[in-house]
Amino acid sequence: MLVLGIESSCDETGAALVKDGRYILSNVVASQTEIHNRYGGVVPEVASRQQLTTILPVLEMALEQAGCSWEKIDAVAATYGPGLAGSLLVGLTVGKTLALAHTLPFLGVNHLEAHIYANWLRQENTLIASSTPEHWGYQEGDPVFPLICLIVSGAHSELVFVPEHGHYQLLGRTRDDAAGEAFDKVARILGLGYPGGPAIQKAAQRAEEELLHQQKSVAQARNSYRLPRAWLRGCYDFSFSGLKTAMLHLAEGATESNDGKQVSQYTRMGVQAAQQGIPNVALLASSFQEAIVDVLAVKTRLAAQEYRVKQVVLAGGVAANTSLRARLQQELSPLHIHLSFPAVSLCTDNAAMIASAAFFHLSLGEQHGLDLDVQPGLSLPFIKKSE
Amino acid sequence: MRLGALLCGGELLLLDGQLGTGKTTFTQGLAKGMGITDVVSSPTFTLLKEYTSQSRSDTENETQRGLALYHFDLYRLDNPDEIIDLGFEDYFYGSDVCVIEWAAKADLLWPAERLHIRLKMISETERSLLFTAVGQRYYELLRQFHYATTSS
Numbered sequence: 001m002l003v004l005g006i007e008s009s010c011d012e013t014g015a016a017l018v019k020d021g022r023y024i025l026s027n028v029v030a031s032q033t034e035i036h037n038r039y040g041g042v043v044p045e046v047a048s049r050q051q052l053t054t055i056l057p058v059l060e061m062a063l064e065q066a067g068c069s070w071e072k073i074d075a076v077a078a079t080y081g082p083g084l085a086g087s088l089l090v091g092l093t094v095g096k097t098l099a100l101a102h103t104l105p106f107l108g109v110n111h112l113e114a115h116i117y118a119n120w121l122r123q124e125n126t127l128i129a130s131s132t133p134e135h136w137g138y139q140e141g142d143p144v145f146p147l148i149c150l151i152v153s154g155a156h157s158e159l160v161f162v163p164e165h166g167h168y169q170l171l172g173r174t175r176d177d178a179a180g181e182a183f184d185k186v187a188r189i190l191g192l193g194y195p196g197g198p199a200i201q202k203a204a205q206r207a208e209e210e211l212l213h214q215q216k217s218v219a220q221a222r223n224s225y226r227l228p229r230a231w232l233r234g235c236y237d238f239s240f241s242g243l244k245t246a247m248l249h250l251a252e253g254a255t256e257s258n259d260g261k262q263v264s265q266y267t268r269m270g271v272q273a274a275q276q277g278i279p280n281v282a283l284l285a286s287s288f289q290e291a292i293v294d295v296l297a298v299k300t301r302l303a304a305q306e307y308r309v310k311q312v313v314l315a316g317g318v319a320a321n322t323s324l325r326a327r328l329q330q331e332l333s334p335l336h337i338h339l340s341f342p343a344v345s346l347c348t349d350n351a352a353m354i355a356s357a358a359f360f361h362l363s364l365g366e367q368h369g370l371d372l373d374v375q376p377g378l379s380l381p382f383i384k385k386s387e
Numbered sequence: 388m389r390l391g392a393l394l395c396g397g398e399l400l401l402l403d404g405q406l407g408t409g410k411t412t413f414t415q416g417l418a419k420g421m422g423i424t425d426v427v428s429s430p431t432f433t434l435l436k437e438y439t440s441q442s443r444s445d446t447e448n449e450t451q452r453g454l455a456l457y458h459f460d461l462y463r464l465d466n467p468d469e470i471i472d473l474g475f476e477d478y479f480y481g482s483d484v485c486v487i488e489w490a491a492k493a494d495l496l497w498p499a500e501r502l503h504i505r506l507k508m509i510s511e512t513e514r515s516l517l518f519t520a521v522g523q524r525y526y527e528l529l530r531q532f533h534y535a536t537t538s539s
Contacts, residue, residue, distance in 0.1 A: 084434060176412070181432055377437050
């Protein structure tokens with residue numbers, strides 16, 4: 001089954017053609033990150049007007065790259081929530097219109113669910129022979145149910161138990177800032193630029209590589225600053241706003257200590273950093289990243305143990321963070337729990353994941369009418385925790 | 388007494404203050420006062436989050452929708468035009484409650500009457516809040532709030 005997927009829930013505009021929910025024929029994303037960067041770290045234009053002008057070229061490019069005509073396409077899918085109403089409307093309306101014009105089945109996709117299905121997309125593009133029977137059931141290389149999914153992005157930090165296709169049980173979520181948001185805001189506090197996740201990772205790597213080069217432990221960088229971790233024991237919720245504020249106080253401590261008012265943790269570390277030839281900001285970035293990764297990895301491992309799963313999947317933009325991947329691997333492999341995560345390009349918003357999620361729903365006979373409306377506040381279709 | 392409990396719909400609350408001063412925390416308290424049981428988390432990335440409160444109507448035969456809270460965050464926006472592009476203006480003149488973080492980014496856009504709340508960091512655990520009413524309606528609201536907090 002060949003599905004055309006369309007994504008326009010927030011900043012990105014994307015179109016993709018995916019075969020059998022797993023094999024990417026094309027995946028085009030018009031990202032505005034570059035524009036954001038040029039304007040100095042803040043989003044200048046997230047308006048749906050921008051998406052209106054990019055969506056048709058993006059669609060044409062996706063069809064062209066896949067080298068396929070409309071006769072080959074079996075269904076059209078588009079994100080219908082969660083996201084910004086105006087942005088969602090662009091992709092959903094285009095998707096429904098194309099389905100109507102080509103008399104194809106249409107399916108609206110939950111953006112969050114699609115992030116999880118990015119784990120079904122094959123990273124190395126081994127194109128299957130056309131004779132391969134298409135199947136929504138387990139195929140080699142698929143994640144194995146039941147599984148725990150950690151969704152971490154700018155807008156989300158959620159821990160979800162997934163017993164089977166389409167069933168979700170929310171175990172925990174952020175009570176304030178999402179993990180990706182914390183990365184972005186702290187990168188701004190540290191003057192590291194936008195997007196914050198990659199910027200912090202790069203700065204942290206600089207400190208850690210320098211220490212390795214000096215044959216010292218990377219833990220020296222990761223634990224150089226004592227930062228708070230909100231463990232919220234007894235539940236799977238997260239909180240990152242206190243960590244953000246702690247970083248702010250450290251950065252402020254830097255200016256205070258210049259006046260000789262007090263010798264802060266920041267100043268002491270600054271002296272040490274200079275001795276080691278490492279920028280102090282890199283130590284801060286490394287300690288901050290460690291504080292976030294620590295909480296995310298430990299809570300995910302605890303959930304995996306409680307729910308006795310053999311599979312954990314990562315989803316969302318922060319899933320691209322190499323420290324998080326490595327640390328989770330370290331937590332899970334002694335327990336023989338398999339960790340999978342999408343390719344970096346499939347962690348952030350894209351349309352291939354929309355087409356993948358759509359395939360599994362369409363295979364089960366689901367489809368939406370053309371009266372489907374956008375749902376900006378949509379969440380995963382959570383089932384109640386069974387007592 | 389919580390400020391949220393005094394809101395009756397159509398209010399516009401503009402929050403300003405640096406990172407970490409408690410804008411989202413303030414909104415969480417406000418939501419609680421409005422009878423919203425959902426987790427209120429930061430809208431920085433989504434730009435807008437919507438919550439609906441349980442109906443506060445005491446009369447049982449009247450089934451009415453509780454007040455909605457629209458929680459905006461302009462942190463990621465730079466230009467007031469973008470707010471207009473996003474269609475956010477419509478909400479500001481509606482009959483529900485709008486709370487806007489980083490409101491100073493769109494100073495010229497606000498309706499004639501609104502409540503400004505300026506948050507400042509005093510220390511790691513203390514914040515100061517400065518309430519400024521613009522218009523009779525918000526003057527009344529602050530008077531009620533002041534009376535309720537000082538008398539209890």
